[in-house]
Structures are given as C-alpha cells and as structure tokens.
Amino acid sequence: MYVAGMSSWTWVCVMGGALVCVGVVTRIVCRQRRRLPVPRDVVLVHHFFGRGWKVPSKSPFPMKLETFLRITKTPYMNDHSGRMSAKGKTPWIEYNDTQVSDSQFCIEFLKKKKGIDLNRGLSEQQKAIARAFLKLIEENLYWALCIELFCNEANIPLLKPMSPLKGLGFWLYYWFVKRSIKSATWGHGIGRHSVEDVWTIAQADIQALSQYLGQKKYFMGEEPAEIDCTLFGMLSFLLVTMQGTRYESFTKQNHANLVTYFQRMKSSYWPDWDTLITASESFQNDQGPTHYSGLSFILTC
Amino acid sequence: MDSIRDFVKTYSREICISAAVGVALVTIIKRRKKWIKKVYPANTVVHHQIGRGPHTPSITPFALKLETYLRMAKIPYMNEHDSITNKSSKGKMTWIEYNGEEVADSEFCIQYVNRKFNVDLDKDFSEEDQAAARAIQRMVDEHLYWTIGLYWFVYDLQHGVDIATLLNVPWLVVRLAGNMIKKQSYNQGVGRHSEAEVQHVMEEDLQALSKFLGKKKFLLGERTCSADCAVFGMLAQIHWHSPDSESVKIYKSLLVVEYSNLGDYCERMKEEFWPDWDDCITHGWTRKATK
Numbered sequence: 096m097y098v099a100g101m102s103s104w105t106w107v108c109v110m111g112g113a114l115v116c117v118g119v120v121t122r123i124v125c126r127q128r129r130r131l132p133v134p135r136d137v138v139l140v141h142h143f144f145g146r147g148w149k150v151p152s153k154s155p156f157p158m159k160l161e162t163f164l165r166i167t168k169t170p171y172m173n174d175h176s177g178r179m180s181a182k183g184k185t186p187w188i189e190y191n192d193t194q195v196s197d198s199q200f201c202i203e204f205l206k207k208k209k210g211i212d213l214n215r216g217l218s219e220q221q222k223a224i225a226r227a228f229l230k231l232i233e234e235n236l237y238w239a240l241c242i243e244l245f246c247n248e249a250n251i252p253l254l255k256p257m258s259p260l261k262g263l264g265f266w267l268y269y270w271f272v273k274r275s276i277k278s279a280t281w282g283h284g285i286g287r288h289s290v291e292d293v294w295t296i297a298q299a300d301i302q303a304l305s306q307y308l309g310q311k312k313y314f315m316g317e318e319p320a321e322i323d324c325t326l327f328g329m330l331s332f333l334l335v336t337m338q339g340t341r342y343e344s345f346t347k348q349n350h351a352n353l354v355t356y357f358q359r360m361k362s363s364y365w366p367d368w369d370t371l372i373t374a375s376e377s378f379q380n381d382q383g384p385t386h387y388s389g390l391s392f393i394l395t396c
Numbered sequence: 397m398d399s400i401r402d403f404v405k406t407y408s409r410e411i412c413i414s415a416a417v418g419v420a421l422v423t424i425i426k427r428r429k430k431w432i433k434k435v436y437p438a439n440t441v442v443h444h445q446i447g448r449g450p451h452t453p454s455i456t457p458f459a460l461k462l463e464t465y466l467r468m469a470k471i472p473y474m475n476e477h478d479s480i481t482n483k484s485s486k487g488k489m490t491w492i493e494y495n496g497e498e499v500a501d502s503e504f505c506i507q508y509v510n511r512k513f514n515v516d517l518d519k520d521f522s523e524e525d526q527a528a529a530r531a532i533q534r535m536v537d538e539h540l541y542w543t544i545g546l547y548w549f550v551y552d553l554q555h556g557v558d559i560a561t562l563l564n565v566p567w568l569v570v571r572l573a574g575n576m577i578k579k580q581s582y583n584q585g586v587g588r589h590s591e592a593e594v595q596h597v598m599e600e601d602l603q604a605l606s607k608f609l610g611k612k613k614f615l616l617g618e619r620t621c622s623a624d625c626a627v628f629g630m631l632a633q634i635h636w637h638s639p640d641s642e643s644v645k646i647y648k649s650l651l652v653v654e655y656s657n658l659g660d661y662c663e664r665m666k667e668e669f670w671p672d673w674d675d676c677i678t679h680g681w682t683r684k685a686t687k
Contacts, residue, residue, distance in 0.1 A: 184588055200593070223608035226600065227531035234538040234585075282580030283538075287486040288501065296503075299530065307527035 138171035143185035145175040159328035239297035305350035441473040448685035461629030529623035543598035547643035606655035
C-alpha cells in the first residue's frame with residue numbers, strides 16, 4: 096500500500112525513527128533541566144531508584160554509599176532524577192566535576208580526596224577479612240537475595256505494594272526485572288541453581304556474617320569500618336525490602352545479632368530514616384538539599 | 397535475495413526434510429549418553445572434568461579445587477575427563493556422580509561429599525575462623541575468578557598473547573569463549589570496569605589473600621580447611637600457567653614485591669596433596685597425562 100508516494104513499511108520506519116529522535120532529544124533536554132547546582136567540595140550522589148517505600152533506597156549499593164558519607168560526615172546531596180553513569184552502573188557520584196561510578200570505587204575516590212580512612216584502626220589481616228566479606232556480600236549474597244525476591248513467585252504479593260506500577264504495568268515491570276535478574280545471574284553462575292539451591296547458599300552466607308559479627312558492636316570491633324556500610328546496606332535490603340520473605344524470618348529467628356546490629360546502625364547513622372521513606376507521613380523529598388553527617392537538620396544550598 | 401527466495405520455494409520439501417533429520421540426529425546423539433550410561437564402581441565418586449591442563453591438573457580452578465578437596469578428605473574417587481561434551485544438568489563442567497546421583501557445582505559437590513562420607517574438615521576451627529574462611533572462598537570463586545577470566549580470554553587476546561596455544565584449543569573457540577566471558581562478566585559486574593580497574597581489583601584480592609595468610613602454613617593455621625582448596629585451585633592458574641598472560645605478570649610482580657607467601661603456599665599445597673603432580677599434567681601439551 097502506498098501513501099504520499101511511500102510504501103507502508105517506509106512509513107513505519109520513518110515514524111519509528113522520528114519517535115526515537117523525539118525521545119532522545121527529550122531525554123537530553125530533561126537531563127540538562129534536571130542538573131542540580133552543586134557547591135564545591137560537596138559530593139553529589141546519583142540515585143537511580145529514588146527513595147524507597149520503606150527503606151531510603153531499594154538498592155543496597157546507594158545505602159552503602161550514603162551510609163559511608165554519613166559515618167564520615169562528608170557533605171553530600173542527592174539527585175533522584177535517575178541519570179545513569181557512563182558505565183551503566185548506579186549509584187555514582189560527581190565531585191568537583193569528576194564523575195565516579197561503582198559504589199566501591201566512589202568510596203576509594205572519596206578516601207583519597209578527603210583523606211579519610213574508616214579502616215585505619217584495622218590490622219592487615221582484619222582488612223583482608225573485611226575485603227573477603229565485602230565480596231561475599233556484594234558478589235554472592237546480593238544475587239541470592241535478588242533471585243529470591245524476583246524469581247520466587249511466592250514473593251509476588253510482597254512486591255506489589257512497593258512497585259511503582261500497578262495492574263498490567265506491575266506485571267510488565269515484574270517480567271522485565273525477573274528477566275534481567277535471570278540473565279545476570281545465569282552469567283554469574285548462581286542463577287543456574289534452583290531457587291531452593293540458592294536458598295541453601297544464602298543461608299550459609301548469612302550464617303557466616305552472623306558468626307563473624309558475634310557480639311561485637313560493629314562488624315570488625317568497637318569502631319565502624321567500611322565493611323559496616325556494605326553490611327548495613329545489604330541488611331536494609333534483606334530485613335526491610337525483603338520483609339515477609341523466608342530469608343528475613345530465617346535471619347530474625349536464627350541470627351538475631353544481625354538484626355540488633357542493623358537497628359544499632361540505623362539509629363546511629365539514619366535517625367532521619369522515617370523522613371526518607373515514601374510510606375511515612377513525614378516523608379520529605381531530599382533532592383537538592385545538602386546533608387551534613389546525616390543529622391536531623393538539613394542545610395539548603 | 398530473489399535467488400535465495402526462489403531456491404527455498406523450489407526445494408522447500410528437501411529443506412524441511414533435512415532440517416527434521418538434523419534435529420533428530422542431534423537429539424539422538426545428545427540422548428545417547430543417557431541411554432548408554434556407563435557403569436562406574438560403587439561407592440566411588442566419579443569426578444567429571446574437562447581434562448588435564450598443560451601445567452596444572454586442570455585449567456579450570458573449580459575442577460582443581462574439587463579434586464584437591466577429594467584428596468584432602470581422602471574420598472575414594474576417579475576422574476572422567478568428558479565434561480566438555482558431557483556437561484551437568486546445570487551446564488557446569490565440574491560435576492560428580494556417586495552411585496547414580498549427579499551433583500553439579502564445586503561447592504555443592506563438597507557439601508554432598510561431606511554428607512555422604514560424614515566428613516567435616518572445618519569442624520575443629522572456631523566459628524569466627526570458619527566464617528572468615530567462607531568469605532575468602534566467596535571472594536576467590538565469585539570475584540578473583542572473573543578478573544583472571546577477563547585477562548585470559550579478553551585482555552590477553554587484545555595484547556596479542558597466544559591463549560589458543562596455551563589452552564590447546566582452536567583460535568575460534570578462544571574467540572567464542574572471550575565473547576561469552578565478556579557478556580557474563582558484564583552481567584556479573586566486573587566486566588563493566590576498564591582493564592586498569594580490573595587489574596586494581598585483582599591486585600586488591602591478591603593482597604587480601606596474602607595478608608590473611610600471613611606467615612601461616614595454610615589459611616587457618618597448621619591444618620588445612622575446605623577454603624584452602626578454593627584458594628589453591630584459583631592461585632594455581634596464575635602460579636603455574638603461561639608467563640605471557642598479563643594476569644600472570646601482575647601476580648608474579650606482586651610475589652616479588654611483598655606477597656611471596658602466596659607462591660610458597662601454592663608450592664606447599666602442591667607438595668601436600670599432589671605428590672603425583674607431574675603425572676597429572678601434559679607438560680605444555682607435549683605428552684598425555686598418565687593420571
């Protein structure tokens with residue numbers, strides 16, 4: 096069929112190309128419009144997901160990074176517009192016109208720039224143990240939690256209230272996220288196991304964390320170290336985002352020291368937790384204002 | 397385009413028949429291994445792996461980890477070097493069979509063997525030590541592994557290192573493996589970093605291993621634990637393999653600087669659990685391994 100001298104397929108390609116161009120231009124313009132003015136020497140933390148329903152971030156990695164900034168009292172502000180880094184990773188930071196992505200690289204960058212080191216009180220062997228646990232948490236346990244939350248259909252009723260989309264939108268969102276997790280974890284290796292086998296792996300990891308923590312105030316001893324930021328971020332995911340799952344109840348029933356530790360970290364470094372979760376009546380959008388040390392007052396820039 | 401369309405139209409019946417015969421042949425060949433099941437000795441763990449390596453008993457760290465564990469725990473076992481064509485149900489190339497039961501994944505195999513043979517190499521260590529050892533095993537298997545894989549199959553190729561000769565596989569297989577590792581490591585996360593960043597995280601992992609080991613004979617002291625198998629399986633790949641690989645150059649330069657305890661540890665594990673090492677390698681593909 097020909098319309099205005101062009102075949103229907105040509106029209107489809109032209110309209111498709113036009114839509115893509117409009118989308119790209121809109122995205123560029125919106126990004127420019129949303130660019131926050133950041134004072135010098137203030138870290139701008141880019142969050143992809145924005146604030147969560149019951150936890151300040153749905154992902155453990157922004158929680159880790161923000162907890163580090165709070166423990167070290169580093170001035171920072173948040174950008175919840177959803178811009179991704181050049182590596183396709185989130186969270187990422189901007190500091191005095193330098194961009195850094197990957198939460199661990201962000202922390203190492205800030206350590207050098209600000210001359211801060213939460214691990215200075217640790218022995219060489221303790222630093223090595225902390226690094227090993229960092230990898231256990233981020234490279235293994237994290238994926239087990241994702242598989243349980245998104246690939247175990249028993250948890251669909253828990254996902255619905257915290258999903259940004261409802262009805263058919265939720266099912267499309269769920270299908271897309273489940274597919275992404277399955278693809279990522281298949282490449283990783285852990286996704287080749289059944290959900291039940293992954294449950295076995297996760298129990299061993301949670302047990303190891305609990306055994307090493309023991310009755311200590313922080314993971315490595317009496318003072319917080321970098322690993323506490325990572326562990327707290329992951330426990331926020333496990334105990335709050337995954338509330339109602341068997342993973343959460345297993346941790347509460349068998350490894351209560353992790354729950355007590357989580358509560359301790361939360362009250363020490365996130366006293367404003369309730370103002371940063373969308374389920375709370377006292378929620379305040381903190382896009383823009385500068386946080387100093389996570390105290391309850393916020394300075395506007 | 398038109399000639400292809402005409403060809404398909406003219407020979408459509410022949411094409412369909414050929415396709416159906418091809419699918420049937422592939423299905424029969426794949427299922428043949430299930431119909432003609434080999435009979436193995438009872439009460440003996442059959443360790444399926446890809447075959448002996450040029451300078452270590454296996455070029456996959458997980459097979460070396462598992463076989464070292466079987467030796468450490470004195471489990472009766474035999475090797476079947478067939479897992480390139482006979483993979484596990486999970487698509488993994490390191491798996492075991494025991495009295496007809498199949499188990500895949502080195503960690504699950506170790507747990508299975510522990511249950512079946514009532515073995516627990518870690519029981520006499522404190523809970524804190526056991527937890528630390530598990531963290532070390534996770535770091536090595538889930539992170540260090542990817543950095544070495546990226547070097548062998550992606551960066552070394554870019555630097556012109558002849559990995560195909562090292563692994564004794566066709567150049568095309570190395571290319572395909574490289575694409576697969578790139579994709580898998582991108583999904584996993586490490587593959588999103590630049591080469592310099594991968595080198596940095598690899599060095600940090602090796603530093604952590606060295607500092608954790610310190611002056612100890614094995615990871616947790618005078619006796620070995622199950623995590624020693626994981627660490628040995630991984631370090632062996634860069635301790636003994638091709639000096640041309642960038643990953644090996646990085647490792648060897650770190651040994652000289654201050655991490656020589658890792659090299660000593662590898663030699664110690666080899667001496668303790670692999671007295672027949674020379675019979676289990678192909679000496680650079682110059683001869684067949686006898687064990």
